[in-house]
Amino acid sequence: MAEFVLVPGARLGAWAWADVVPQLRAAGHGAHPLTLSGLAEKRGVPAGQQTHVRDIIDEVERQDLRDVVLVGHSYSGIPVGQAAERIGDRLARVVFLDSSVPVDGEAFVSAWPDDGAAMAALFAANGGFWPVPPATHFAGHGLTDEQIARIVAGATPHPGATLTEPASLAGSLGELPATYVHCLLPGDELDDDVRELLTSERWRLVTMETGHWPMFSQPRELAGILLDAAERHPLIG
Template sequence: MTNFVMVPGMWLGAWAWDAVAEPLRAAGHDVTAVTLGGLAERASEAGAATLESHIGDVVAAAGEHPAVTLVAHSYGCFPVRGAVERLAGRVTRVVYVDSGPVPDGTAQADFGTEPDPTGTAVAPPSFDPADDPVLFAGLEGRSAWIRERATPHPYATVAAKLRLRDPDQPPTDLVCSTFTRDNVEGMIAAGHPFFAGLDRRDYRVHELPTGHWPMFSRPADLAALLDR
């Protein structure tokens, strides 16, 4: 049995993991899905949300479990990477879903994320495959459902730079949905900073071809992979 703590990316809450968490719980695992401050049912906290508070949300979700597996989708890699330091040896494995263990000094804004006209939030995208057939692949018929539940993401958490003291990584799995195993292993071999600390062999790369949101487009397959 594994104690999973699952952290969604931008605009999403714990609800995004429902279709993945259900089969994992049925298989006997403990699953805690996280809603980060300022999102979903916690939208009223947007003004107080920071990257540090999001890291604290992940640490709090780990509770008193002596051993946890952290699962990070997209932006979730930032609070998860920070929580790895806080939780230290209690993290037995980290699974990055279409993301990776970004290094010290990196911000989500470095990937080109722009705020809305108010400068305080980042508006959700359309999630429509017609707008981006690669990024939104597999979301046909589900785009409106996702948009109805998505909430603006607090820009302060996007602009903040992740600060780390320890470059070491626990055993790590990378789930590749919009990029390939060869892409990732080539970047690791070349010392790409976004995969810092993975220049060793206790990481694994798994291909799950789909769009950037496999918890919506291939939830059963993602759950089966996590179960394995």
């Protein structure tokens, strides 16, 4: 039995996994959706990126989880990747769900134009947070109007410090048993960092014919991919 620790992307909370969790549990696995500090029901809790890394590790250790499949969506691939190498033999596999990946010494905003200067200005204008975007931001991702309304209603501003704080890795992510799930709408290409990691024998690429929020648009298909990832022996990749 695998223990899935499900970490949502920027602005989202554990609630984002509501349509995926029942399917994982029905298959006989544990499923632990996690809200990171400063978001959803934890809004107001100060948080930097390493706070989020610690949130993930604490969840694993608090529940004494073994055979852990860490799942990081979007932004959360960065803290999940760092946590994955720190939980040792508790890790079975890490799944990066259409996500960023951590690069030692670099922040989430490092990949943005002007090394994140515009993002920093946006955070400053919004009290240190990345604001929730309008509904139009989610167009073209295979979401219904109802699903978009659900995301916008549940989302909370994201702590900017988690996006500007650099990642810290002890080793290479390519050494971890990993699955990268690439969502093909609206046609974004894989980042160069991800392409390089996928050359590792321990990494596997899976694609989905949907947009960036598959836990809403295709929860059943996503659950199937996660279950398949859990069945793969970590030494085979």
